[in-house]
Amino acid sequence: GAGVSQSPRYKVAKRGQDVALRCDPISGHVSLFWYQQALGQGPEFLTYFQNEAQLDKSGLPSDRFFAERPEGSVSTLKIQRTQQEDSAVYLCASSLQGTSYNEQFFGPGTRLTVL
Amino acid sequence: KQEVTQIPAALSVPEGENLVLNCSFTDSAIYNLQWFRQDPGKGLTSLLLIQSSQREQTSGRLNASLDKSSGRSTLYIAASQPGDSATYLCAVRHPGGADGLTFGKGTHLIIQP
Numbered sequence: 762g763a764g765v766s767q768s769p770r771y772k773v774a775k776r777g778q779d780v781a782l783r784c785d786p787i788s789g790h791v792s793l794f795w796y797q798q799a800l801g802q803g804p805e806f807l808t809y810f811q812n813e814a815q816l817d818k819s820g821l822p823s824d825r826f827f828a829e830r831p832e833g834s835v836s837t838l839k840i841q842r843t844q845q846e847d848s849a850v851y852l853c854a855s856s857l858q859g860t861s862y863n864e865q866f867f868g869p870g871t872r873l874t875v876l
Numbered sequence: 877k878q879e880v881t882q883i884p885a886a887l888s889v890p891e892g893e894n895l896v897l898n899c900s901f902t903d904s905a906i907y908n909l910q911w912f913r914q915d916p917g918k919g920l921t922s923l924l925l926i927q928s929s930q931r932e933q934t935s936g937r938l939n940a941s942l943d944k945s946s947g948r949s950t951l952y953i954a955a956s957q958p959g960d961s962a963t964y965l966c967a968v969r970h971p972g973g974a975d976g977l978t979f980g981k982g983t984h985l986i987i988q989p
């Protein structure tokens with residue numbers, strides 16, 4: 762596919778469960794970003810990878826959130842012991858190069874609902 | 877801390893009108909500004925990217941301007957159509973903060989047929 766893909770598109774978890782969200786960036790894109798979007802709000806930055814290196818994780822809200830990109834392509838965002846406040850849409854974006862000037866392209870998001 | 881504000885929060889206009897969406901940011905030291913469109917339940921579609929050295933970008937009926945010194949950008953939509961109905965988000969990438977984009981809360985636009 763030509764765009765960023767994410768799976769699953771929808772996830773319902775019981776409070777306390779662990780979840781894993783997957784992002785497939787555009788082929789060849791160096792940079793990968795994760796964002797969290799609460800209902801009625803703009804997306805908020807979580808973490809940033811350049812190839813396999815996680816260069817910025819300042820937006821991760823707690824140590825229950827963990828992201829990885831071991832081979833510099835697919836990335837997984839893991840949330841441990843989910844809580845109701847984790848309910849949101851999780852968006853992944855990629856850009857071609859590792860500079861600050863490149864356009865970011867977003868996937869469709871994963872809507873997480875924690876009951 | 878960079879903050880992005882979008883006005884109005886919601887807008888409803890008849891089809892065919894030209895309209896302007898506003899975006900302001902508090903720290904003028906930005907790398908670029910990007911306008912996005914978000915349809916309900918969908919991800920973000922990039923509309924226009926303006927680098928900090930540029931004044932405007934155009935794509936079809938869309939024109940985005942950037943006044944970095946005053947911390948403002950506008951998105952102009954000409955001859956609006958019902959298919960333009962969506963939420964429009966602006967975002968900046970800037971030094972000194974996190975590596976991601978800082979977004980506004982968006983303008984929810986409805987074009988009445």
